[in-house]
Amino acid sequence: MNTDTPGQAGKGKRPPLIELRGVTKVYGTGQATVHALRGLDLFVEDGDFVAAMGPSGSGKSTCMNIVGCLDTPTEGGYLFRGVEVGRLSRDEQARLRRHYIGFVFQGFNLLGRTTALENVELPLLYRRTPVAERHNLAREALEAVGLTGFEKHTPAELSGGQQQRVAIARAIVTKPALILADEPTGNLDSALSREIMDLLTTFNRNLGITIVMVTHEADMAAYARRIVRFTDGLVEPDGKDGRKGGEP
Amino acid sequence: MYRETLVIALREIRRNVMRSFLTILGIIIGVSAVITMVTIGSGTTAKVTADISKLGSNLLTIRPGQMRGPGGASAGAEPFKYEDVKAIASEISMLEAVAPSSSATAVAVYGNENWSTTVMGTNNEYFKARDWNIPNGRQFADGELRSGKAVCIVGETVRRELFGGQDPVGSTIRIQKISCQVIGVLEAKGHSSFGSDQDDVVLMPLQTFQRRIAGSQDINRIYVSVEEDISTETAERDITLLLRERRRISPNEEENFSVMDMKDVAATLTGVTQVLTALLSAIAAVSLLVGGIGIMNIMLVSVTERTREIGIRLAIGALEQEVLTQFLVEAVVLSSFGGIFGIILAVIASFGLTRVLGVPYIMDPGIILIAFLFSAAVGVIFGYLPARKAARLNPIDALRYE
Numbered sequence: 001m002n003t004d005t006p007g008q009a010g011k012g013k014r015p016p017l018i019e020l021r022g023v024t025k026v027y028g029t030g031q032a033t034v035h036a037l038r039g040l041d042l043f044v045e046d047g048d049f050v051a052a053m054g055p056s057g058s059g060k061s062t063c064m065n066i067v068g069c070l071d072t073p074t075e076g077g078y079l080f081r082g083v084e085v086g087r088l089s090r091d092e093q094a095r096l097r098r099h100y101i102g103f104v105f106q107g108f109n110l111l112g113r114t115t116a117l118e119n120v121e122l123p124l125l126y127r128r129t130p131v132a133e134r135h136n137l138a139r140e141a142l143e144a145v146g147l148t149g150f151e152k153h154t155p156a157e158l159s160g161g162q163q164q165r166v167a168i169a170r171a172i173v174t175k176p177a178l179i180l181a182d183e184p185t186g187n188l189d190s191a192l193s194r195e196i197m198d199l200l201t202t203f204n205r206n207l208g209i210t211i212v213m214v215t216h217e218a219d220m221a222a223y224a225r226r227i228v229r230f231t232d233g234l235v236e237p238d239g240k241d242g243r244k245g246g247e248p
Numbered sequence: 249m250y251r252e253t254l255v256i257a258l259r260e261i262r263r264n265v266m267r268s269f270l271t272i273l274g275i276i277i278g279v280s281a282v283i284t285m286v287t288i289g290s291g292t293t294a295k296v297t298a299d300i301s302k303l304g305s306n307l308l309t310i311r312p313g314q315m316r317g318p319g320g321a322s323a324g325a326e327p328f329k330y331e332d333v334k335a336i337a338s339e340i341s342m343l344e345a346v347a348p349s350s351s352a353t354a355v356a357v358y359g360n361e362n363w364s365t366t367v368m369g370t371n372n373e374y375f376k377a378r379d380w381n382i383p384n385g386r387q388f389a390d391g392e393l394r395s396g397k398a399v400c401i402v403g404e405t406v407r408r409e410l411f412g413g414q415d416p417v418g419s420t421i422r423i424q425k426i427s428c429q430v431i432g433v434l435e436a437k438g439h440s441s442f443g444s445d446q447d448d449v450v451l452m453p454l455q456t457f458q459r460r461i462a463g464s465q466d467i468n469r470i471y472v473s474v475e476e477d478i479s480t481e482t483a484e485r486d487i488t489l490l491l492r493e494r495r496r497i498s499p500n501e502e503e504n505f506s507v508m509d510m511k512d513v514a515a516t517l518t519g520v521t522q523v524l525t526a527l528l529s530a531i532a533a534v535s536l537l538v539g540g541i542g543i544m545n546i547m548l549v550s551v552t553e554r555t556r557e558i559g560i561r562l563a564i565g566a567l568e569q570e571v572l573t574q575f576l577v578e579a580v581v582l583s584s585f586g587g588i589f590g591i592i593l594a595v596i597a598s599f600g601l602t603r604v605l606g607v608p609y610i611m612d613p614g615i616i617l618i619a620f621l622f623s624a625a626v627g628v629i630f631g632y633l634p635a636r637k638a639a640r641l642n643p644i645d646a647l648r649y650e
Contacts, residue, residue: 070563070644091567098565109560109647113263123564125252170564 015082017177017210018044018067023076024233025062036062038233039076046177049204049211051221054230060214061182063230067212068101068180069093081177098126102171102209104200106183108163110155110170116142117151120169127174141169145199161192165199172203179203181213185220197223257578260550261585268582271546274539275586275626276593279619281532283594284601286615289525291598291607293518298608299440300514306344306480307377307510310336310470310487314506325504327466330454332494336470340486342478345376347471348454352461356402356450357422358410365406367423367450369457377473385417385432388453396455400428404436404447421450426460428452480509536622539586540630547579547634558638559646572639579631580624587623591616 025037037059044050052060065071066078070093072086079085080100085093102123103109110119120138129137142148145165155163164184171179181200185193201223203209213224221227229236261268313325330348337346351368372387374380382401392399400421407416416430428450437446458465474483484507491505551558558571595611602609 065644068563091569094562094565094567097563101565103563105647109556109563111557111560122561126561126565126567126570 014046015079016043017046017048017081018042018212019077019079019082020063020066020073021077021079023063023066023073023078025059025066025071026074036233037066037073040234042228042235044210044212046210047204047208049201049223049225050213051224051227052212052214052230053216053218053221053227058230059233060230062233064180064182064212064214067178068103069096098123099174100177102174102176102179104164104167104171104179104181104184106186108155108160108167108187110163110166112156113154115152115154116147116158116166116169119155119166120173123170123174137173138169141173142166144172144203145169160188161195164188164192164196168196168199168203172207172209175207176209178210178212181211183214183216185215185217190219193217193220253574253577254581256574257581260578261582267546268585271542272539272582272586272589274535274542275583275623276539276590278532278534278536278539279587279590279623280594280597281535282529283591283615283619284598285525285528285532287594287598287609287611288601288605288607289521289528290610290612291602291605292525293521294610295607296517296521297514299438300510300517306474306476306478308472308474308480308484308487309508309510310472310491310505311468311508312505314503326495327468328470328505329465330467332491333467333470335494336472336487336490339490340483342475342483344473344475345373345471347371347373347377348467349374349469349471350454350457350462350467351469352457354423354450354461356406356410358416358419361410361412363406363409365403365448365450367452367457367461369452369454369461371454374451374471377471379473380437381435382432383435384415385430387432393453393455396453396459398426398428398452398456398460399431400450400452401432401434402430402451403434403449405445406448406450407433423450423452424461426456428456480511484509536626540583540626543579543583543627544630544634546582547575547631548637550578551575551634551638554638555641555646555649558641559643559649562641562643563647568639571641572635575635575638576628576631579635580627583627583631584620584624587620590623591619594619 020040020042023037023040023042024035027034027036040059040063042063052063054060062071066073066085069080069085069088072078072093077084077086080096083096085096088096110116111122117135117138120141121134124134124137139148139151142151145168147162147165147169150158150162150166153162155166158166164187168184171181179200184200185196188196197220200211200213204211211224213220215221226238228238310328312327328348333346333348337343347370349368349370351366353364354367355362355364356367357363371393375382375387385401388399388401391397400423402410402416402421410416410421411419416433418430420427420429422428434447434449434451440446452461454467472483472487474480487507488503491507492503495504497503561571594616598611599609
């Protein structure tokens with residue numbers, strides 16, 4: 001696994017960041033079988049900002065898990081920058097997440113009773129970044145989300161909006177190629193939601209980080225450059241996959 | 249990374265101080281019990297060995313009748329005569345001292361004080377055989393031994409009970425019907441390994457005892473000390489052969505006397521002590537096992553409680569191995585704390601207990617090291633299953649866990 005810093009916008013020649021081809025996902029067996037995805041195709045280019053919308057059970061979350069290398073397709077292929085993720089071992093998938101993907105969750109998912117700074121440092125810890133550099137990068141990331149001065153606060157001492165900003169700082173601290181945001185504003189009121197969306201937009205524009213976001217709210221989806229709609233385990237074609245869709 | 253893992257483990261332990269303490273209590277008790285048992289055991293062994301050598305080095309005790317264990321009955325057999333003592337002394341070489349002894353229980357009276365003690369008739373060879381000094385006073389004079397004068401040498405216990413703070417030398421005590429002048433006080437020897445008080449004795453010339461107390465020429469015991477560098481086995485064999493001949497025992501008959509080697513007694517007692525120590529330590533070690541199960545239990549609880557945390561770590565890119573290590577380190581740190589506290593407790597407890605039991609305090613650094621390593625190993629063994637459970641969690645399910 002190479003460890004060069006990804007995240008720069010694609011030059012067009014390299015394979016797309018995300019390439020899902022005929023992906024199906026089946027849970028359970030026999031009577032209890034659930035077809036979460038039914039042959040889904042999706043392409044996301046470097047530097048894009050995609051909002052995934054759709055009703056509950058339409059396969060958004062399953063698709064997110066596969067894109068985030070937390071799960072593998074039952075059938076079909078998922079190529080992350082040309083690498084077939086389904087063939088990777090559990091540890092190789094973990095290394096891929098460690099180096100290329102940042103996660104932002106609806107429930108923030110910060111470590112409790114752990115300071116904001118330490119939460120942000122966590123991904124660097126697993127990357128074996130030296131201590132001094134780790135502190136600096138984490139401070140910069142907190143500064144980038146406007147939380148300078150809150151380094152020593154634990155999640156319990158922060159508001160929901162601040163917690164989500166810590167989570168975003170944790171996602172961007174490694175300058176990943178991709179940020180997966182699963183309803184990042186789901187637990188926040190509209191003013192805070194806009195702050196969060198502004199932050200994500202900034203990182204997408206300034207750092208060229210690709211963002212794939214699941215949301216229920218149309219006004220949040222409006223921040224994205226592209227909206228994909230999920231229904232019954234498939235995405236409605238939005239025309240932007242067309243130029244690649246026909247290729248083998 | 250290792251430093252961080254350790255820091256995380258210490259933090260988790262500190263977050264649940266009370267729970268952590270209760271978890272390691274089993275280890276603390278196990279480790280301290282094992283160390284304490286071993287320490288008291290080796291102290292007791294050392295004491296037994298020292299006691300036996302205090303009885304006199306290379307000492308053989310000859311009694312009529314067959315010995316049935318230490319202090320066993322010797323009834324029914326013919327006692328020795330003084331001629332037997334002379335024969336042993338003259339016919340067997342390499343003997344340092346051969347002392348006859350005959351004893352009875354009697355009450356010694358001085359002024360208003362009286363004390364029931366053992367009165368023993370013997371000669372000066374006895375002091376040599378038992379390696380016993382008279383720091384205050386003197387041995388028997390030849391004339392006193394020959395004529396059976398009423399003189400005596402008292403043991404420390406008798407001196408204390410009858411004279412209190414006074415110097416007894418020159419005073420006269422009454423034993424049965426005879427008035428006896430005290431000419432010396434024996435050096436204190438304390439209790440023997442069999443539990444009897446060796447200082448509770450009054451010694452007088454053999455003649456005096458036989459004529460005025462026992463009223464017979466019998467000798468109940470002969471103490472023989474063998475010269476250094478000479479094996480007691482050889483002396484024991486020669487004495488046995490000589491006495492068989494003198495007591496006219498036919499070759500196919502069993503002896504009606506016994507020769508007891510103090511070294512054998514010491515070995516037997518030491519062996520018994522060691523077996524007891526091993527047994528008690530093994531029982532104590534069971535609590536280490538129980539302690540290990542306690543750690544496993546609490547680690548499983550911890551893994552369940554921290555399912556979301558594990559999910560976050562896995563999603564962020566922690567490898568299975570890294571999560572496993574984190575929980576394993578936590579278990580080992582926990583159990584090692586138990587080991588350290590157990591060692592501290594054991595040092596204090598065994599110091600106090602050896603004082604109470606009156607045995608020397610011999611702390612073996614080896615057993616401390618073994619106990620510590622063992623407690624750490626308990627953490628590895630019993631922490632592995634919960635740690636593996638944590639590492640194998642599915643990150644998606646773990647993140648969704650409430």
